[in-house]
Amino acid sequence: MKPALFLLLATAASAQTAADLAFQKYDADQDGKVTPAELTQTSIFKRYDLNGDGHITLEETRSVMNGSETSSSMPTDLNQGRKLWQRLDQNKDGKLTRDEVPQSTVFARFDLNNDGVITQEEGKQVVQNALKPSDAGTPARSASSTSVFTSGSKVLKGTEHGIGRQIADVTFTDLTGGTHKLSEFKSAVIAMTSATCPVSKTYLHSLTKLDTYLREQNIALLLVNPFASETADEIKAQLTEAKITATYCHDQDKAFASALDAQTTTEVFLIDSKRTLIYRGALDDQYGIDYSHDAPRSTYLREAIVAMLAGRQPVITATAAPGCELDLPSKNLTQTAVTYHRDVARILQQNCVTCHRDNGIAPFALTDLDEVTDRAKVIKRVITEGTMPPWFAAPVAEGKENPWANDCSLSRRDKADLLDWLESANRPLGDPADAPAPLVFEDEWTIGKPDLIVQLPRPVSIKADGYMPYQFLTAQTTLTEDQWVSGYEIVPTDRTVVHHVIVNVHAKGGKVRDRDEGSSGYWAAYVPGNASQVYPAGFARKLHAGSTVSFQIHYTPSGKATQDQLRMGLLFAKEPPRYIVETIGVPKRKLSIPPGEANHLETHLQTVPSDLNVMAYMAHMHVRGKTFKYELITADGTETLLDIPRYDFNWQLRYDLAQPKVLPRGSQLKITAHFDNSPANQANPDPTQTVKWGSQTYDEMMIGYIETFRPLDAGAE
Numbered sequence: 001m002k003p004a005l006f007l008l009l010a011t012a013a014s015a016q017t018a019a020d021l022a023f024q025k026y027d028a029d030q031d032g033k034v035t036p037a038e039l040t041q042t043s044i045f046k047r048y049d050l051n052g053d054g055h056i057t058l059e060e061t062r063s064v065m066n067g068s069e070t071s072s073s074m075p076t077d078l079n080q081g082r083k084l085w086q087r088l089d090q091n092k093d094g095k096l097t098r099d100e101v102p103q104s105t106v107f108a109r110f111d112l113n114n115d116g117v118i119t120q121e122e123g124k125q126v127v128q129n130a131l132k133p134s135d136a137g138t139p140a141r142s143a144s145s146t147s148v149f150t151s152g153s154k155v156l157k158g159t160e161h162g163i164g165r166q167i168a169d170v171t172f173t174d175l176t177g178g179t180h181k182l183s184e185f186k187s188a189v190i191a192m193t194s195a196t197c198p199v200s201k202t203y204l205h206s207l208t209k210l211d212t213y214l215r216e217q218n219i220a221l222l223l224v225n226p227f228a229s230e231t232a233d234e235i236k237a238q239l240t241e242a243k244i245t246a247t248y249c250h251d252q253d254k255a256f257a258s259a260l261d262a263q264t265t266t267e268v269f270l271i272d273s274k275r276t277l278i279y280r281g282a283l284d285d286q287y288g289i290d291y292s293h294d295a296p297r298s299t300y301l302r303e304a305i306v307a308m309l310a311g312r313q314p315v316i317t318a319t320a321a322p323g324c325e326l327d328l329p330s331k332n333l334t335q336t337a338v339t340y341h342r343d344v345a346r347i348l349q350q351n352c353v354t355c356h357r358d359n360g361i362a363p364f365a366l367t368d369l370d371e372v373t374d375r376a377k378v379i380k381r382v383i384t385e386g387t388m389p390p391w392f393a394a395p396v397a398e399g400k401e402n403p404w405a406n407d408c409s410l411s412r413r414d415k416a417d418l419l420d421w422l423e424s425a426n427r428p429l430g431d432p433a434d435a436p437a438p439l440v441f442e443d444e445w446t447i448g449k450p451d452l453i454v455q456l457p458r459p460v461s462i463k464a465d466g467y468m469p470y471q472f473l474t475a476q477t478t479l480t481e482d483q484w485v486s487g488y489e490i491v492p493t494d495r496t497v498v499h500h501v502i503v504n505v506h507a508k509g510g511k512v513r514d515r516d517e518g519s520s521g522y523w524a525a526y527v528p529g530n531a532s533q534v535y536p537a538g539f540a541r542k543l544h545a546g547s548t549v550s551f552q553i554h555y556t557p558s559g560k561a562t563q564d565q566l567r568m569g570l571l572f573a574k575e576p577p578r579y580i581v582e583t584i585g586v587p588k589r590k591l592s593i594p595p596g597e598a599n600h601l602e603t604h605l606q607t608v609p610s611d612l613n614v615m616a617y618m619a620h621m622h623v624r625g626k627t628f629k630y631e632l633i634t635a636d637g638t639e640t641l642l643d644i645p646r647y648d649f650n651w652q653l654r655y656d657l658a659q660p661k662v663l664p665r666g667s668q669l670k671i672t673a674h675f676d677n678s679p680a681n682q683a684n685p686d687p688t689q690t691v692k693w694g695s696q697t698y699d700e701m702m703i704g705y706i707e708t709f710r711p712l713d714a715g716a717e
Helices: 003-026 042-048 058-065 078-088 104-110 120-130 198-202 204-216 232-242 255-260 300-309 340-351 369-374 376-385 412-422
Strands: 171-173 179-181 188-192 220-225 247-250 268-271 277-281 452-455 460-462 471-476 483-491 498-506 524-526 532-534 539-543 548-555 562-564 567-572 579-587 600-607 612-620 625-634 637-644 655-663 668-675 703-711
Touching (some): 003 058, 042 058, 188 204, 198 204, 204 300, 220 255, 268 300, 277 300, 340 369, 369 376, 376 412, 460 548, 483 524, 579 600, 612 625, 668 703
Parallel strands (some): 188 220, 220 247, 539 579
Antiparallel strands (some): 171 179, 188 268, 268 277, 452 567, 460 562, 471 548, 483 532, 483 539, 483 567, 498 524, 498 548, 579 703, 612 655, 625 637, 625 668
16 A cells, blocks of 8 residues: 555544544533533534434534545545645655644644654554554554643533532531531532632632522532632632632641542532532633633533522533642652752742742742642643643754743753652652752842833723723823833733733824734733843834834733733833844734634745844734744745744743844745634634634734844934
């Protein structure tokens, strides 16, 4: 058999496997049928319910996902296979790249060693696995592969998570010192919570409304906080602000959480008067680790309460609950030589505590043992999936020089040592004398005292929950002469609600336009973890006398009504620079992303008009953004400038080059992006809509920002 036929066979096998996995995901009760309660998007349900009998079978799922064709559509002629390979292999190098095989699931299935190309031998191996009768054909993936993690409320099989069992009659102490037993509350909702977990804080407003609803139903609300590192003052301040008076247990030894086998800080448990577990999981699907919606689409807990009060079993009895994972006592027997004081504290100090510290931009600190222990499972998840430290550029191939000056990803050794310690039996502490000296951080401006501070003209009110449209405000500078800015820092007054900020400067008398994204670039930008920039000596941005500064701000409610009046501090160069810094935007405006499409491809080519000196790149899409790539096309071939195989809207990072890159005049810059407009994308506002270019989060954008510099001529402005 020729390689092309192996490709065709493996593609068919991959499609069937994907259909099987999709069916398993939605068939929550594993009865062999997907019902409207399990797949709530009506238009998607109708598409898959081919015979209109009110439920979806595995065969219907396979038929739709395979294009209503199965093996009968597969070419069996080897010549057809060769032609397909030749058509895909556009540069005729005998290998296939991601651009040549844009279907990400198919490409991932072939690229066994994750090196970014498919070889003929990998094609053969995939088919050999796929054709084994005892194997579904999914090859082993290396530990470095990019996994897909969901933060959403996935429906689970209830009986595998304790539904129907009796909860132990736990004895606990409330926040005022009173002692209680669970049995005294009769029917109750037990809600895990936290004063610092960002998802838990976002749900605080929902708990306030839940408390009122439960009182009307004569059902008790019990709040359980399993984090020993949180203080009574933090907790009491949170409850006072939210006006919650429900019974609260600070479960510092995690005894209550262990009795429930609680998994996260947002999980809720519904028990009846006999302490039978009726429902466990998410309160609803409004918030996740990396998304929020204006309102819930599925109100799991309330539906379960209605069913319980009517003497019925809920349709959905268990879901995953997105939040901070709980580190409960483990029976793990592994041992490690890694210690907290000598190794783990240093790794966290080098990679995490710049943000995860008291008064830092992160929602909780990681500067002492209690904090780290409480967050052990959270740390394990984020370093395993690669979301922390936040760095999303494709890994640099072994033996190649790292082109990035600000690569903050964990080294292999640090990642291995952290996981060894987190997964060990007793997490050895070691000798306190081995601990590193603490770092000292500036209280406010990390760039030093600014020469000029530009602040929003008024505070912006941010509501407690739901969705907020982008805000656009301007501030007038009082400069009487031009200045060269060698550095800037943007500091919100409430960091918890600021998602990102785009700043532009408008010359005196110029037109100030709201959300002019894409047609130009930006003057400054803020995302968590990328709030400041100080340019190398001899580089600066121009700030004209009498300029107006515009701020486009994306606020995300955090569970508490608040206000923000962010400021931008500027450093002035002592003398004119050698080079002027500018940011340009390369947009693809004509977007049309079909409803339900999980891997929609968009590309854009733009000719470079003159030699372009590049310092950094920053990709911008919204919540359907999935991948982004910059490429340079010259007479010598195609060069990848930046590959972001897993774009994250919550971390729109700037990728700074260690050495400037020249894009030569006449070459072409190509940007390529994939979008996920499917129901499986938990952040998707509406998978039934065709999505076009637009400024709001429910619209989409595709912009490749490029930070450039050019020599400062005598007449440059």
